[in-house]
Amino acid sequence: MKAITVRSIELYPIAMPLVEKLRTSFGEEPFKAAVLAALTTEDGITGWGESSAEINPGYSYETVGTSLHVLREFLSPALLGKTITSPTEVPSLLSAVRGHPLAKHSLEAAVWDAFAKANGLSMSEAFAAHLPAEHRSRGFANVGVSIGIQPTVEATLDIITRRLNQGYNRIKLKIKPGWDVQLAKGVRERYPDIMLMLDANSAYTLADADHLKQLDAYNLLMIEQPLGYNDIYEHSKLQPQLQTPICLDESIHSANDLRLALELGACRILNLKPARVSGYTESLEIYRICVEHQLPLWIGGLLETGVGRSANLAFASLPGVTLPCDISATDRYYNPDLTEPPFVLGKNSTIDVPTGPGIGVEVRMDRVQEAVKRWNEAGVYQH
Ligand code: MG
Numbered sequence: 105m106k107a108i109t110v111r112s113i114e115l116y117p118i119a120m121p122l123v124e125k126l127r128t129s130f131g132e133e134p135f136k137a138a139v140l141a142a143l144t145t146e147d148g149i150t151g152w153g154e155s156s157a158e159i160n161p162g163y164s165y166e167t168v169g170t171s172l173h174v175l176r177e178f179l180s181p182a183l184l185g186k187t188i189t190s191p192t193e194v195p196s197l198l199s200a201v202r203g204h205p206l207a208k209h210s211l212e213a214a215v216w217d218a219f220a221k222a223n224g225l226s227m228s229e230a231f232a233a234h235l236p237a238e239h240r241s242r243g244f245a246n247v248g249v250s251i252g253i254q255p256t257v258e259a260t261l262d263i264i265t266r267r268l269n270q271g272y273n274r275i276k277l278k279i280k281p282g283w284d285v286q287l288a289k290g291v292r293e294r295y296p297d298i299m300l301m302l303d304a305n306s307a308y309t310l311a312d313a314d315h316l317k318q319l320d321a322y323n324l325l326m327i328e329q330p331l332g333y334n335d336i337y338e339h340s341k342l343q344p345q346l347q348t349p350i351c352l353d354e355s356i357h358s359a360n361d362l363r364l365a366l367e368l369g370a371c372r373i374l375n376l377k378p379a380r381v382s383g384y385t386e387s388l389e390i391y392r393i394c395v396e397h398q399l400p401l402w403i404g405g406l407l408e409t410g411v412g413r414s415a416n417l418a419f420a421s422l423p424g425v426t427l428p429c430d431i432s433a434t435d436r437y438y439n440p441d442l443t444e445p446p447f448v449l450g451k452n453s454t455i456d457v458p459t460g461p462g463i464g465v466e467v468r469m470d471r472v473q474e475a476v477k478r479w480n481e482a483g484v485y486q487h
Contacts, residue, residue, distance in 0.1 A: 105233075107189040108222050109146040113180040113211070116140040117168055118475035119482050120409060123439055125252065132252075133159055136407045136437075137479065139171045139207075140472065143183070143214035151218025152467055154412030155210035156379050159484055163305075163354070163406070164206060164380070169485055171207040179204070179211055191216040192234065192385045205357060205382040206406075212383030213415050221462035227418035228457055234388050235422065239395075244454040245420035248274025248428035249436065250303070250405070253283055257290035264291065264298075273453035274299040274325070274428035280307040285315070288322040296323075299428070303328035306354055310338045313345050325427070326351040326373045336361065340368035349373050353404060357381055359389040366397055373427065377404040378419060379412070387419060395424045405430035410443025414463040417447065421457045428453060442471045 120136040139155040155171040157164065178201050186197060194212040201208070220230040228241035249272040254260040264275055277287060279302045291300060301324055308316060308330045316330060326349045331338045333354040343350045349372035356362050356374065358381055365371050374394060378387040394401040403420040405413070413431060420429045433455065434446035443465040447455050458464025 105190065105219075106222050107187050108149070108215070108218050109187045110143060110183045110185060110215075111146045112144045113184065113214070114142040114144075115172060115175055115180070116142070116472055116476050117172055117479045118409070118442075118472065119479040120438055120442075120475055121478075122407070123435065123437055135478075135482070136409075137168045137484070138409060138412070139168055139175065139210060140409075140411055140442075141175065141180075141210040141214045143211065143218055145218050145222065147222065149218050149221050151214040151216070151221065152411045152463060153210035153213030153215075153217065153415075154379075154408055155206045156406035156408050156412055157206045166204060166206045168479075170204065171210070174201060174204045174207045175210065179207055183211060183215070188215060188219065191219050191230070192388075195382060195385050206379045209379040209383040212385065213378075213412070216384055216415065217462040224461055226457070226459055226461060227415050227463055228421050231384060231388065231419055231422060235391070239422055239424060241418065241421040241457060242423055243421060243459075244450065244456045245403070245417050245425070245431060246428040247420075247431045247449070247453055247455050248272055248276060248299070249432050250276040250430050251278065253278045253280065257287055260287065261291065261294055264295065268295075268298065271449050271451070271453055272432070274301070276301045276303055276328075276430065278302075279304050281312070285318045288319055288324065292322045299325055301325040301328065301351075303353070304330040306331060306333040310341055313342055316342070317346060320347040324348045328375060329353040329355065336365050336368060336370045339365070339370035343369055343371065349400075351375050353377070354380075356390075358386060359393055362390055362393055366393070366399065373400045373402075375402060375404040375430075377406060378416060379406055380404075384415070384419065391422065391424050400426050402427035403429040403431060405432075407437060409438065410434065410441040410447070410465055411463065411467060413447065414443065414458060414465045417455060418457050418463070431455060440468075440471060442475065443467055
């Protein structure tokens, strides 16, 4: 493989209006914010990555502000001028900085993209090069759709019907205390057989175990992250009380977190967000553990723009990703997105992975500049 040398890194804070706002148990943001990293090599190849931090430290402690700070002051300088023979070297180059996985992921993803382009590989081929031969990309990812908290069960059913008609075959609903059992019951009355799952985003405590047991009656694919955002221990106390598999999301930050969760029996499914675990190198290690333990695995989403989503889609096309992913078609998120062409939903609730070099989509600089202008004009951080 041909090595790359990092010549420059540009950072772009962006604001993107969402086609449809997503209300979760921790609220709603006015638009999707992110920081894009564009890394250019000595050979003039540019790779792109995305730090999908939000405005508020809600899903993660990282924000657009912390991402910009840590990327500018610490992470980018650690890569500038470096010659990289494999993208899997990036975590050790960035290891002087503790934490900040979303920011680290943006740079690592930009390296994967540049490296893949320099070697004429698609992103999925670049990933598969680090896995056994039978783990080559399927060329598509199985996908589902996530639906935020709505004012009524009827309103939720209307959206579910629309999504099913569009061709999505797995429905995920955000829940919170007071918006859970009745919702599951109402949806199951109308749709007894659809692939249905719930995501609590850490809205419950172990004291809610008896209440959560009621959800076992509704044939759910899983319940995602019911307890503390950093908790593994209490999930290990809850899982044996539920028939419904628990899927961990927020509390798995590394391969070792997953090893601990498996040893304690804290989950039966994993939602892997490559950004949450610092990047694709750690994601590949987590992937190997899931394959070894036959743990059902899917790829989550952080409302990434086409920059982040295209690479996640490539990862999601690997055969060890066994459940539908939170990666929907472009029209569900942005109109227009920052990249072309848009991702469209194919048959059997799938999305095809781009086959061109790197992320395989064109980043439209005019739209990036507009999104930066939008971010600057929004004046989000006033103090
Ligand atoms: Mg989740």
